[in-house]
Amino acid sequence: MFQAVLLTCIKRLSGERTASGIFHMLTGKRSSQTMQDVKGYRLEPFFGIYKSLSRKRFDETLQRLTQSGHINISDEGFPLLTLSGEDKEKQLRKSWIHFSGLKNHQLVMTFEKRLFLLIQTFTNMKASHRNFIPIVDEPIIQNWVRGIYKTYQKNAEGFIDSIYEEMKSLLNELPPEDAHIFVHRLTGSGIIGLTMEQLAKEAGETKEDAYLRTQHVLHFLFTNAKREPKTYAALAVCAAGLDSSGMITDSAKRTFRYIEQGLSLKEVMEKRRLKESTIQDHIVEAALVLPHFSTEPFLTEAEKRVIIQKAEVLNTQRLKHIKESLQGKYSYFQIRLALAQYQHDKKEGMTHG
Amino acid sequence: MDNQRLVQQLYQTFGYEHFRQGQQEIIEDVLAGRDVLGVLPTGTGKSICYQLPAKILPGLTIVVSPLISLMVDQVKQLKASGYKAVAALNSFMDRKDRTRIMENIASYDLIYVSPEMLQNEWVTHYLSNLAVDLFVVDEAHCISQWGHEFRTDYLKLHEVIRELGNPVVLALSATATPEVQEDIVGKLKCETMVRHIHPMDKQNISLAVEHFASPEQKVDRMINLLKKNQAPTMIYFSSRQWAERVSNELQHALEQRVAFYHGGMEQTDRMLVQQQFMNDQLDIICCTSAFGMGVDKKNIRFVLHFHIPSQLESFIQEIGRAGRDGEPCVSLVLYSPKDHYLPQMLIQSELPDQDQFLSVLSGLERYRKTGKSLPEDPEVLDLFELSESQWNFIQYQLDQMDVLKGKQLIRSPLAEDVRGFLEKLLMERWTYKHHKLNEMIGWIHCNGCRRVALYEPFQKGVREPDVLCCDACGFKIDQVKFNETSIKRKRDSWEKRLADLFGKGETS
Numbered sequence: 002m003f004q005a006v007l008l009t010c011i012k013r014l015s016g017e018r019t020a021s022g023i024f025h026m027l028t029g030k031r032s033s034q035t036m037q038d039v040k041g042y043r044l045e046p047f048f049g050i051y052k053s054l055s056r057k058r059f060d061e062t063l064q065r066l067t068q069s070g071h072i073n074i075s076d077e078g079f080p081l082l083t084l085s086g087e088d089k090e091k092q093l094r095k096s097w098i099h100f101s102g103l104k105n106h107q108l109v110m111t112f113e114k115r116l117f118l119l120i121q122t123f124t125n126m127k128a129s130h131r132n133f134i135p136i137v138d139e140p141i142i143q144n145w146v147r148g149i150y151k152t153y154q155k156n157a158e159g160f161i162d163s164i165y166e167e168m169k170s171l172l173n174e175l176p177p178e179d180a181h182i183f184v185h186r187l188t189g190s191g192i193i194g195l196t197m198e199q200l201a202k203e204a205g206e207t208k209e210d211a212y213l214r215t216q217h218v219l220h221f222l223f224t225n226a227k228r229e230p231k232t233y234a235a236l237a238v239c240a241a242g243l244d245s246s247g248m249i250t251d252s253a254k255r256t257f258r259y260i261e262q263g264l265s266l267k268e269v270m271e272k273r274r275l276k277e278s279t280i281q282d283h284i285v286e287a288a289l290v291l292p293h294f295s296t297e298p299f300l301t302e303a304e305k306r307v308i309i310q311k312a313e314v315l316n317t318q319r320l321k322h323i324k325e326s327l328q329g330k331y332s333y334f335q336i337r338l339a340l341a342q343y344q345h346d347k348k349e350g351m352t353h354g
Numbered sequence: 355m356d357n358q359r360l361v362q363q364l365y366q367t368f369g370y371e372h373f374r375q376g377q378q379e380i381i382e383d384v385l386a387g388r389d390v391l392g393v394l395p396t397g398t399g400k401s402i403c404y405q406l407p408a409k410i411l412p413g414l415t416i417v418v419s420p421l422i423s424l425m426v427d428q429v430k431q432l433k434a435s436g437y438k439a440v441a442a443l444n445s446f447m448d449r450k451d452r453t454r455i456m457e458n459i460a461s462y463d464l465i466y467v468s469p470e471m472l473q474n475e476w477v478t479h480y481l482s483n484l485a486v487d488l489f490v491v492d493e494a495h496c497i498s499q500w501g502h503e504f505r506t507d508y509l510k511l512h513e514v515i516r517e518l519g520n521p522v523v524l525a526l527s528a529t530a531t532p533e534v535q536e537d538i539v540g541k542l543k544c545e546t547m548v549r550h551i552h553p554m555d556k557q558n559i560s561l562a563v564e565h566f567a568s569p570e571q572k573v574d575r576m577i578n579l580l581k582k583n584q585a586p587t588m589i590y591f592s593s594r595q596w597a598e599r600v601s602n603e604l605q606h607a608l609e610q611r612v613a614f615y616h617g618g619m620e621q622t623d624r625m626l627v628q629q630q631f632m633n634d635q636l637d638i639i640c641c642t643s644a645f646g647m648g649v650d651k652k653n654i655r656f657v658l659h660f661h662i663p664s665q666l667e668s669f670i671q672e673i674g675r676a677g678r679d680g681e682p683c684v685s686l687v688l689y690s691p692k693d694h695y696l697p698q699m700l701i702q703s704e705l706p707d708q709d710q711f712l713s714v715l716s717g718l719e720r721y722r723k724t725g726k727s728l729p730e731d732p733e734v735l736d737l738f739e740l741s742e743s744q745w746n747f748i749q750y751q752l753d754q755m756d757v758l759k760g761k762q763l764i765r766s767p768l769a770e771d772v773r774g775f776l777e778k779l780l781m782e783r784w785t786y787k788h789h790k791l792n793e794m795i796g797w798i799h800c801n802g803c804r805r806v807a808l809y810e811p812f813q814k815g816v817r818e819p820d821v822l823c824c825d826a827c828g829f830k831i832d833q834v835k836f837n838e839t840s841i842k843r844k845r846d847s848w849e850k851r852l853a854d855l856f857g858k859g860e861t862s
């Protein structure tokens with residue numbers, strides 16, 4: 002699976018980009034270069050599908066592809082398919098068709114946690130095992146599942162049966178290898194799921210293959226739940242509320258879409274013919290309400306932490322104080338952004354808690 | 355609370371029908387308002403000694419616990435068993451989770467706290483406004499210089515106890531020599547502590563040591579042993595690479611289901627492996643000491659040591675994971691001549707050596723001369739290339755000698771008295787650690803009864819074991835025959851697996 006994805010990426014980049022570009026794209030780095038490449042070379046399905054991919058393993062896999070004669074890497078470091086690589090790519094092309102990375106990769110991450118914990122919880126409750134250790138730690142997800150359980154308590158069995166039936170029928174549409182790996186990842190009543198290492202052994206593949214297979218299935222389930230919520234009503238419950246646009250204004254939404262596509266602030270200004278401050282307002286608005294908004298183009302995680310810590314120490318939301326005590330290192334916009342997301346996280350934690 | 359009601363409460367809270375050795379006396383003393391030092395062997399349910407009182411007492415119970423992984427595991431297990439009013443506070447948590455706990459702190463019965471969190475004024479201030487009924491020091495040997503896991507942040511606990519309005523103190527340890535016991539009482543400044551010291555010798559374990567010329571021979575020996583015995587088994591390694599490597603070899607050579615576990619794995623994978631083992635989906639686990647803290651699996655029959663730990667205390671704790679159901683179990687140490695290098699390197703990484711130490715002091719002196727304050731801890735570690743425990747040690751000592759106040763150097767660390775004293779301390783610590791390692795190696799080579807030799811530093815004599823004692827007393831490991839797990843490794847179709855997961859039983 003991993004090789005299939007790499008081969009297609011290499012094919013579409015037709016020797017015009019380095020291997021690093023592919024790595025950044027798979028791990029979902031939102032730089033404007035990466036985003037432009039994603040659009041320009043039709044790599045949308047793959048963006049961000051493997052956030053935890055290790056650079057070492059990535060390089061090793063490319064090396065293996067080179068050794069087996071499927072790719073050549075030019076002196077400048079640009080990979081290109083050989084003839085046998087072209088054949089192989091064609092042959093494997095079908096294996097990744099359900100990925101919808103650019104559109105859904107962050108939503109699928111939440112969908113995965115919800116679905117896995119929900120299955121563990123409902124199947125254990127059904128078997129009257131009240132003592133189980135949740136496989137997902139995050140309080141937000143745990144509270145979500147608790148809420149669903151309360152809602153469906155009267156018909157918990159019916160609900161979990163629907164999940165079962167819906168999953169079974171969707172898995173039937175996929176290659177059996179995908180279905181096999183995916184179900185072995187699940188934890189349910191009396192059965193603990195396998196680690197990626199163990200899944201890889203189970204299938205005689207690499208860890209990366211196992212990971213991508215589970216993700217592939219999740220993308221497929223998620224897309225179907227979204228597209229046909231009536232047919233897959235129970236899965237649609239797990240996907241509910243996971244949209245790339247929540248309760249923000251239409252204007253902010255438009256700005257947000259451009260940012261998501263990797264446009265810079267300036268580019269958005271030009272495209273939308275709006276003032277810089279207005280665009281900044283939109284971005285702050287998005288950070289306030291969208292569950293998966295990434296501030297990264299404007300502010301790294303580390304910078305965000307510094308600002309939030311300072312705000313906590315000073316016990317203030319006053320931008321001027323924070324800015325001064327950080328020696329003016331950050332702009333007002335950056336500080337607003339950090340605080341906005343902090344507030345969002347806090348609010349999420351509270352209302353579900 | 356009378357005896358019967360206490361047992362009733364135990365049943366309601368944990369589902370146990372009676373107390374295990376030592377628990378009840380400790381709980382009764384705690385509830386009567388007496389400070390207690392409890393030394394109870396691993397696997398006897400130490401934690402019940404405060405989890406039950408926490409439920410009964412009206413105010414808050416605070417548990418100081420040095421290991422974050424252990425803390426997190428315990429909270430998970432308590433919650434899973436229906437004990438909900440419990441939380442953990444540590445510096446690795448998300449700030450927002452921490453804040454949420456602090457804001458709701460009055461709603462908890464029991465809070466686990468890592469010692470460094472109690473150095474945070476915000477936290478202690480918050481806690482001191484609450485009614486704290488019981489203050490528990492878990493792994494209390496960490497407070498002692500002569501304990502095997504000395505932690506400087508434990509030394510300030512007596513101040514915290516005072517700030518919290520002197521609640522009842524319960525200090526607990528599984529491995530404390532008489533010397534360490536004295537130290538615990540002294541450092542906590544609780545002279546009137548009632549002591550409940552229980553013998554540590556494990557009566558249902560047989561002990562053996564075997565010598566090998568190479569690691570490969572050890573692997574062969576384990577394969578040979580485990581081919582004949584099918585039972586839950588733990589194998590301890592002191593390196594991650596070895597745990598993974600041997601796990602792979604065993605997987606190929608044996609029918610049993612084998613996995614490895616170490617601190618370098620992803621959080622989810624660690625949890626899955628741990629739960630698979632608990633759930634009897636795995637037979638053999640190749641692990642480092644990171645495994646097993648919160649694992650309470652009753653039917654472990656073999657604890658093998660592919661590498662030795664650096665002290666007897668750790669060894670005793672690790673073999674304590676075997677046979678918690680009281681049934682016979684076996685410890686086997688596989689030793690080869692160069693095996694003491696690994697623990698020696700470990701000691702090295704824990705304590706700064708002479709040169710390193712001097713360069714740190716000179717570096718600090720530069721900060722004093724320029725009047726700058728020190729950067730945050732992580733940067734200090736980078737700057738002087740120190741491990742966390744090395745820096746903790748230096749920082750604490752400098753603070754005690756009024757060289758360092760917060761982040762500011764107020765006196766020269768190179769002054770003769772300071773330097774001399776620190777060097778002396780460092781030497782003592784080195785000597786101590788090497789002494790501990792030598793004790794461990796000495797035990798490997800001892801000629802007499804292994805049981806007597808193992809527990810000698812901790813107590814007077816040993817009780818009669820329920821099983822054959824040790825290889826010096828006629829125990830032969832090749833005569834052992836465990837046949838507990840029936841292994842059926844067949845490949846299920848995904849349809850079957852899915853149906854099983856959802857409790858659907860038979861399907862077409």
Ligand SMILES: [Zn+2]
Nearest residue numbers: 803823824827
């Ligand atoms: Zn003996």
